[in-house]
Amino acid sequence: AQSVTQLDSHVSVSEGTPVLLRCNYSSSYSPSLFWYVQHPNKGLQLLLKYTSAATLVKGINGFEAEFKKSETSFHLTKPSAHMSDAAEYFCVVSIFGNEKLTFGTGTRLTIIP
């Protein structure tokens, strides 16, 4: 079985400061890991994905995440927050070779002007 734990339900940062959204995973097999973003009343959009290639993954809109097997973590970062980054972010895991996605509970990111 696989699961993800998003350590913060809500994160607030000032515009122009770094963003850190934390995610820990649990998986019996090689995981594939994803970050999805959901803006209010919108569908989910893929930010980035890790599928056993490079451990540092770059995504859209300046986001990146680092896969750390020793820490079972896949934290999402961005050097400088923008107002348009305000949204709900989901860490997602699947077992490599299995299409089923297991979602975390989400982290709501608020950007302070």
Place this chain on the structure above:
Amino acid sequence: DARVTQTPRHKVTEMGQEVTMRCQPILGHNTVFWYRQTMMQGLELLAYFRNRAPLDDSGMPKDRFSAEMPDATLATLKIQPSEPRDSAVYFCASGLGFVGQDINTEAFFGQGTRLTVV
């Protein structure tokens, strides 16, 4: 611009009525997922299909929910009879699934159907 299309976007219905939600996956995608999002439970997988065959519907209440893929361009999720606790946003997603020996598990989501059962 390829995208997953869901209809209707919003649905308000009375308890006991039948509700049908439709999804058009991205052309060429062979896996289709139905997810439900609520404040209490977050995002839950209800069912998924590969090449139109149901692979897993363990997340779906069998007594009232049914999911089908009549053809490769249409997936449906039906609730009969509907109950207030079914109020949620229902997302459809599609993906490429297996490509040769590899699997591409990226899923592309539709905008969702917001269902309110009163």
